[in-house]
Amino acid sequence: MGSMGKVLGVGLVVGCAVAMCVVAGTMVGKRVKSRRRWTKVVKVLEEFEEGCATPVEKLRQVVDAMAVEMHAGLASEGGSKLKMLLTFVQNLPNGSEKGVYYGLDLGGTNFRVLRVQLGGQRSAILEPGVERQPIPEHLMTSTSEELFDFIAASLQKFVEKEGNGSVALEGKLRELGFTFSFPMKQASVSSGILIKWTKGFSIHDTVGKDVSECLNQALERRGLDMRVAVLINDTVGTLALGHYHDEDTVAAVIIGTGTNACYLERSDDIIKCQGLLTTSGAMVVNMEWGNFWSSHLPRTSYDIELDSESPNPNDQGFEKMISGMYLGDIVRRVILKMSQESDVFGLSFSKLLTPFILRSPLIAAMHEDDSPDLREVARILGEILEIGDVPLKVRKLVVKVCDVVTRRAARLAAAGIVGILKKMGRDGSGSTASGKVKGGSHTKMRRTVVAIEGALYTSYTLFREYLNDAIADILGEDISSHVVLKVMEDGSGMGAAVLAAAYSSSGQDTL
Numbered sequence: 307m308g309s310m311g312k313v314l315g316v317g318l319v320v321g322c323a324v325a326m327c328v329v330a331g332t333m334v335g336k337r338v339k340s341r342r343r344w345t346k347v348v349k350v351l352e353e354f355e356e357g358c359a360t361p362v363e364k365l366r367q368v369v370d371a372m373a374v375e376m377h378a379g380l381a382s383e384g385g386s387k388l389k390m391l392l393t394f395v396q397n398l399p400n401g402s403e404k405g406v407y408y409g410l411d412l413g414g415t416n417f418r419v420l421r422v423q424l425g426g427q428r429s430a431i432l433e434p435g436v437e438r439q440p441i442p443e444h445l446m447t448s449t450s451e452e453l454f455d456f457i458a459a460s461l462q463k464f465v466e467k468e469g470n471g472s473v474a475l476e477g478k479l480r481e482l483g484f485t486f487s488f489p490m491k492q493a494s495v496s497s498g499i500l501i502k503w504t505k506g507f508s509i510h511d512t513v514g515k516d517v518s519e520c521l522n523q524a525l526e527r528r529g530l531d532m533r534v535a536v537l538i539n540d541t542v543g544t545l546a547l548g549h550y551h552d553e554d555t556v557a558a559v560i561i562g563t564g565t566n567a568c569y570l571e572r573s574d575d576i577i578k579c580q581g582l583l584t585t586s587g588a589m590v591v592n593m594e595w596g597n598f599w600s601s602h603l604p605r606t607s608y609d610i611e612l613d614s615e616s617p618n619p620n621d622q623g624f625e626k627m628i629s630g631m632y633l634g635d636i637v638r639r640v641i642l643k644m645s646q647e648s649d650v651f652g653l654s655f656s657k658l659l660t661p662f663i664l665r666s667p668l669i670a671a672m673h674e675d676d677s678p679d680l681r682e683v684a685r686i687l688g689e690i691l692e693i694g695d696v697p698l699k700v701r702k703l704v705v706k707v708c709d710v711v712t713r714r715a716a717r718l719a720a721a722g723i724v725g726i727l728k729k730m731g732r733d734g735s736g737s738t739a740s741g742k743v744k745g746g747s748h749t750k751m752r753r754t755v756v757a758i759e760g761a762l763y764t765s766y767t768l769f770r771e772y773l774n775d776a777i778a779d780i781l782g783e784d785i786s787s788h789v790v791l792k793v794m795e796d797g798s799g800m801g802a803a804v805l806a807a808a809y810s811s812s813g814q815d816t817l
């Protein structure tokens with residue numbers, strides 16, 4: 307090789323080395339950038355997790371705040387964000403009810419019609435026929451007449467499908483328990499005025515109207531031989547069915563599309579209705595705990611944005627941190643923030659801008675994905691959010707976000723339940739009416755059953771486990787072993803029918 311060749315050769319080598327350095331430099335640069343982006347995303351997660359923290363001391367503050375607000379809501383009308391609504395249900399079913407009754411359940415994602423035949427012996431709910439259907443979305447924002455006509459038509463179809471055995475007795479109307487799961491001001495067990503809509507319903511001309519009358523009129527328009535015997539909240543239905551099966555049941559909780567609780571209160575403690583005469587000395591109070599608020603609640607910027615962009619800002623604050631309608635949207639907002647801070651979700655994430663695109667069953671499916679490569683997470687990100695090729699470590703991040711949101715929700719709901727026990731003196735803390743009964747030489751805790759319904763608790767295992775664990779964390783193993791959370795399947799609708807039975811022949815107290 308001549309000198310020229312050597313020079314060329316050396317030049318080539320040097321050139322290659324420079325090029326390699328440039329490539330390597332770019333790669334290092336890219337890696338540094340990508341590490342920086344990853345750090346940013348992790349920071350979003352860490353801050354969110356910190357904001358959602360629910361150590362047991364915090365939960366105890368929420369318990370106390372719940373009990374304090376319950377007192378305030380019972381003391382005066384408007385005394386608290388907790389409405390503590392009277393239900394006029396003073397006697398809960400005890401298993402001796404007899405006859406055929408109907409239940410109608412409106413309030414969540416689905417609408418249910420059912421029929422029960424009661425044989426007069428507990429557990430003898432015979433031939434329950436249940437029909438479920440999703441509520442057509444347009445009806446949620448239509449007119450009162452359209453909504454109630456739809457309900458009456460569904461009832462009519464249901465009744466027409468039944469055999470001859472169910473024909474109403476001559477001159478006697480069939481009795482219906484109507485579960486209407488929105489806040490109502492009641493003056494009797496069979497009527498109630500809608501205070502406001504929640505859970506995405508918004509039909510202006512129903513607010514201020516008597517809901518029973520709306521339905522009775524729609525039934526009449528169709529010539530249906532039925533009337534509303536009791537009008538109740540879904541929590542009350544769940545409590546009624548719980549008590550029908552087990553008389554230690556004193557409270558009920560719903561954690562589904564929305565969330566709420568009710569419990570049996572002593573009439574004397576309902577100060578805002580002094581002189582309230584009840585035959586049993588007690589009345590079921592619908593707390594409307596979805597609207598509970600306390601400065602102790604762990605609230606993040608995502609919750610604040612969700613609330614301000616909702617159709618009911620400053621309303622239902624507790625519900626917006628707990629219930630199925632909102633969990634997915636908190637997750638969506640956190641993932642959206644991550645994708646805006648970096649490109650870990652790629653560059654096209656426009657679907658993430660769609661409110662409520664992630665429903666809670668999807669959150670549960672991602673959270674509970676136990677495949678090693680998180681296949682379900684990848685599928686949902688791809689099919690629902692149209693984000694493909696998400697690396698495993700980013701999928702893990704998504705699971706973690708679901709975990710943080712769900713854990714906070716479940717633990718706050720647990721604190722709410724313990725708050726009720728505290729108000730009822732059944733949390734083992736006091737000495738007098740503290741739920742302790744004398745048993746031989748030492749006092750022992752009274753068994754307390756809380757009926758529970760709603761898909762978050764019944765169908766989302768991790769949610770249920772977090773909630774149960776939190777109750778034990780707050781109360782301690784010893785006390786919590788006396789508290790039983792019992793799932794009441796179809797409790798809200800079935801309970802309405804059973805209550806219709808309990809109230810069909812007895813007189814109804816009114817204010």
Ligand code: BGC
Binds near residue numbers: 414541562
């Ligand atoms: C309603 C309650 C209902 C709860 C559960 C809330 O949004 O205000 O009345 O009990 O959802 O369905």
